[in-house]
Amino acid sequence: MKGPRERSHLHAAPVACAHCGLAVPEGMLRPGEEKQFCCNGCRQVHDLIRDWGYEKFYGLVEQQGGVLEPARPTGRAFEDLDDPRALEGSSDEEPGGRCRTRLYLEGVHCAACVWLVEKLPEALDGVDSVRLNLASAVAEVTWRPGTVKLSAIARALDRLGYSPHVHRAGAARDARRAEDRATLVKLGVAAAGAMNLMFLHGALYAGEASGMASPYETFFRWVSLGIALPVLAFSARPFFQTAYAGLKSRFVHIDLPVAIGIAVTFAASAANVVRGSGPVYFDSLAMLVAALLGARQAQRAAQRAALERADSLRGVAFLEFARRLEGDGPLAPAVEVPVAALAPGDRVEVRSGELVPADGVVLFGRSTLDGSVLTGESAPVPVTEGGAVWAGVTNLGARLVVKVEAAGEKTRVGALLAVVEDALARRPAVLRLTDLLARRFVQALLLLAAAALLLALPLGTEAAVGRVVALLVVACPCALGLSVPLAVSVGLMRAARAGIFVKDPDALDRLRRVGTVLLDKTGTLTEGKATFARYLGDEAALELATTLEAESSHAVAHALRASLGRRVNVVREVTEVREVAGRGISGVVDGRRLAVGNRAHVEALAAPAPGELAAHAEALVADGFSPLWVAVDGRVVGVGGIGDPLRADARATVDALRARGVRVRILSGDDPRVVASVAARLGIAPADALGGRTPEEKRDVVASLVGAREGEERRAPAVVMVGDGVNDAAALALADVGVAVLGGKGASLVAADVVLTREGVAPLLDLLHGSRRVFSVIRRNLAFSLLYNAAGAALALLGLVGPLLAAVLMPVSSLSVVLSSALSRPFPAAARRAARPHGAEA
Amino acid sequence: METIFVLLPLALLIAGIALALFIWAARSGQFDDLETPAVRVLFDDEPAPAAPRPAPGEPAASPAPNPPETTSDAPTRRTE
Structure with missing residues (x-):
């Protein structure tokens, strides 16, 4: 196309x-x-950057390897931001009468944006500071309400090419941030303790070899007890907490053997310090805690990019502002107000390309509406005076004036988003892989401890206890605990470089065995917007046709403009325009008589179409396009297709999925006939092509598929939902794994476990493949660590393990797991260049 | 060798101060964003080029209703 x-x-x-x-x-x-x-957007942005003297920006973009996209300043006045209701939850009062507001910026792509955006205080009086977070694209702006209005700041950002949106920090984000900080502090304490204990114990080991005066030895042992105490009481607390919580719900968590090991090690070592004889293992203990916390922190860091992104989208309202008419008549001036300020009975203006802000009735104007995000319907719907419109649909055509009947949460889309939140809250907790291993591990450990006790009893009680302690120290599953988080964090980072953002690492586990993949149609299998493609015939005539269609607000005209509009900026004279509803448009362009429309329409004004074009038109129909004919001066000269084309990789992806034994189904809100035609072209059985489903029905289909496996074994094949629209969001949240594709809307990105940021559906295959690879790395890691544990346990049973050997064995085994993880390549690195989702790479 | 009884606690005290600084840094959010500060330092700040100072409060206060076409309320560079 x-x-x-x-x-x-x-x-x-x-x-x-x-x-x-x-x-x-x-x-x-x-x-x-x-x-x-x-385009004019680029010209405006460039002019402003030049006027402000910030042309260095372009050099920085190049230096940072960023790719600029055509700028699209919205040209909004942002007056709604001056209404305090719009800022609720996004602004804090600062000392000195200042205000700090969080704004999510569209179009942030690399470090150069940080430079440009943070220059704002120099250019705008009253802005004290701007801090932009590259990963989340959220800027914190500190400004003085007495000197500058927020709308002026927003306009400046908009004109620089970063459309701002008020960002409300959610409770989830705050909680995650607090947990991140708390874990980091715990890790810091454990690491500091481990390093200092290593020095002290180094001295003790050396002293043991060469002889050490006993007062010094006693002193060193007491000091190391003092250092180990905060590591145990503070840093290791999460292990005890999860182990205890697991025990309470009769469930063996991987933290249970860790907690047993830590507790026994500490108790025995502390007792030996007090007694004044016997081995102490504080160095191993602190190292273990630091290593496990470090691995978990690494996994959190790898998840962060995806989570930050989802959080920043979650903080942006789907509908932000409305243009409320102030005064009587359809041409009264409009003022931008926050959606929260709308009340039934208000009259709002909806310009071309904007979202309808509330449910209501059209008072004035006629246009075409695109509701695909809400309903999945690919065909735009015409609307005239008296017609009902819903919040969230896009106005494709001319300006409309709408009388508000319901606003905010009472709208259809408001109810839909509530369904999504509800589905997100209902997500079931899942078992983790290592937790399944933990039960066996604890059983084996207890058996071994009993065996050690029996074997060593003849040597005397003290020696027997010493051996059991050594066994528990050396068998403490440090490497086992590292296996999964390290393999997963490497997997997540490599996935992010391949343009696949995984929010929930457990999704990788569930993706190993996929039973059913449900694909949304509009926007997922297809490109999601009507386009004009595969034109055959006279190019000049097509240009004239586009000029003629510019006079129309019909959906066909919109598709034509969207596909070709940028080419045509030459001014032509257009007269005698006549539109025939449902057929086409005719008129005179630069003195040439033109007809554009369906075959009957153009043949009424021209000779029958030549056979070559007719054959092309039939091929178009077979591929799901509606042919659009062009006739000039009584001759049919060209034909092209209007339609929502399948993505180039859709067929290959569906075939590859089926080759893996996955059942592929379509779950769409679009007209069942359209869905059936797409299914036929993809080779999907009609029974598996579900069309005309409302968002709630989509959710229920997914819920029943997930629920149908309840009785089956634990590792039953997973149900994967792939979608992009608000209408898919609830289904994405309830599926075993929800995958949102490129171009997805806020709600779907928030609800999904995995977000694909590469064009098309083919990355889905990389995702399935990569998940399996991650798990083969995990298995390799587990093999290494179990090998170490078995060898250590055998040595301990024979009474050969002392503190020094334990302290050496632990890092060696952990290192093997670290190397095994770091060297893995679960996701193809070749796709690296394609991943440019706002800062994930930079 | 008795000096070890003084030096060791002293060393630990210094380590403790470093740890306390780290905890303060982590709790005040300095490790929240590890990406942006890393690139921010790469930009050298040159002295801001001189530009005419706008009339006080002019750029911000003017509530232009529809700014995209008009550049009348274009925020003008402020001289430092």
């Missing part, structure tokens, strides 16, 4: 846009100007 056209263009006019670097279309070329731009 777009590909070859653009390429031919590049060939003809190899001028790069001075802002984003894309090819400048012919119509936008301004002869004689040094700098050329691909």
Whole structure:
């Protein structure tokens, strides 16, 4: 579709846009100007950057390897931000009458953006500081309400190409942040303790070898007890807590053997210090705690990129503002107000390309609405005066005036988002892989301890206890505890580089055995918007046709403009425009008589279509497109297709999934006939193509599939839902694994476990493949660590393990697990370049 | 050798101070964002080029209703 056209263009006019670097279309070329731009958005942003003297920005972008996209300033006045209701939950009062507000910025892509955005205080009086977080794209702006209005700050950001959205920090994000900090402090204490204990114990081991005066030895042992105490009481607390919580719910967690090991080690060593004889193992203990906490912190860090992103999207409201008409009549001036300020009876204006802010009735204007995000319907719906509209649908055509009937949570989309929140809250907790191993491990440990006690009893009680303690110290599953978090964190980082963001690492476990994949249609299997493609015929005529369609607000016109509009900026004279509903449009463009529409429409004004074009049209119909014919001066000269084309990789992906024995089904809100046609082209049985489902029905389909396996064994095949729209979000949340594809809307990205940031559905295969690879790394790690534990246990049974050997064996075994994880490549590195989801790479 | 009874606690005290600093840094959120500060230091700050100072309060206070086309309320560079 777009590909070859653009390429031919590049060939003809190899001028790069001075802002984003894309090819400048012919119509936008301004002869004689040094700098050329691909669109007005880029020109505006570039001019502002130049006026402010920040052209260094472009150098930084290049240096950082960032890729600029065509700028799309919204041109909004952001007056709604001056209403205190809009800022609830996003702003804090600062001392000195200042205000700190969090804004989520669209279009943040690399470090250069940090530089530019943080220059704002220099350019705008009243802005004290701006701090932009690259990973979450959330900026904290400190400003003085007396000097500057937030709307002015927002306008400035918008005109720099970063459309701002008020960001409300959620409780989940705050809790995660607090936990991150607490874990880090615990890790710091454990690491500091481990390092100091190593020094002290080094001296003790040396003293043991060469002789050490007993007062010094006693002193060293008491000091090491003092250092080990905070490590046990503070840093190791999470292990005791989870082990205890597990025991209470009659469940053996991996932390249980860890907690047993830590407790026994500490108790025995402390007793020996007090007694003044016998081995002490404080160094091993602190090292163990530090290593386990470190591995868990690594996993959290690897998850962070995906979580930050989801959190920043969760903090942005789906509907933010409305243009409320102040005064009577349809042409009264509009003022932007926050959606929260809307009340039934208000009249709002909805401009072309904007979302309808509330449920209501059209008072004035006629247009076409795209509700695909909410309903999954691919075909835009026409609307006229008196027609009902729903919050969240996009106005594709002309300006509408809508009388509000319901706003906020009472709207359809408000209820839908409540369903998503509900589904997210109902997510069941799942078993983790190492937890399953933990039970066997504890059983084996207890058996071994009993055996050691029996074997060593003849040597005397004291020696027997010493051997059991040595066994428990050396068998403490340090490497086992490291195996999973390290393998998973490497997996998550490699996945992120391949453009796959995994929020929930347990999803990798569930993805190893996939039974059913449910694919949304609109926006997932297809591109999600009507486009004009595969045109055959006279190119000049197509340009005239696009000019003619520019007069129309019909959905076909919109598709044509969206696909080709950037090319046509030449001013032409258009007269005698006549639109025939459901058929097409005709008129005179630059003196040439044009007809554009379906076959009957153009043949009424021209000779019958030539056979070559008719054959092409039939091929288009077979591929699910509606043919759009063009006739000039009584001759049919071209035909192209209007439709929502399948993604290029859809067929191959579906085939590959089926080859793996996965049942592939379509779950769509679109017209069942359209869904059936897509299914036929993908080779999916009609029974597996479910169309016309509401978001609630989608959720119920997923819930029943997940529920149907309840009785089966634990490792039953997983149900995976893949989608992009708000209508998929509840289903994504309830599936075993929810996957959101590129271009997904906020709610679906929040609900999904995995977010794909590469075009198409093919990354799904990488995801399935990568999950298995991660688990083969985990198995390898487990083998290493169990080998070590078995060898250590055998030595302990024979009474050969002392503190020094334990202190040496532990890091050696852990190192093997670290290496085994770090060297793994579960996700293809080749796709690295493609992953550029806002800072994840930088 | 008796000096060890003084030196060891002293060394631990210093280690303790370092640990306390780390805990303070972690609790005040200095490790929350490990990515942005790493790139932020790469930008050298040159002295801001001189530019005419706008009329006080002009750029911000003007409540232009519809700014995209007009650049009248374009925030102008402030001289330091």
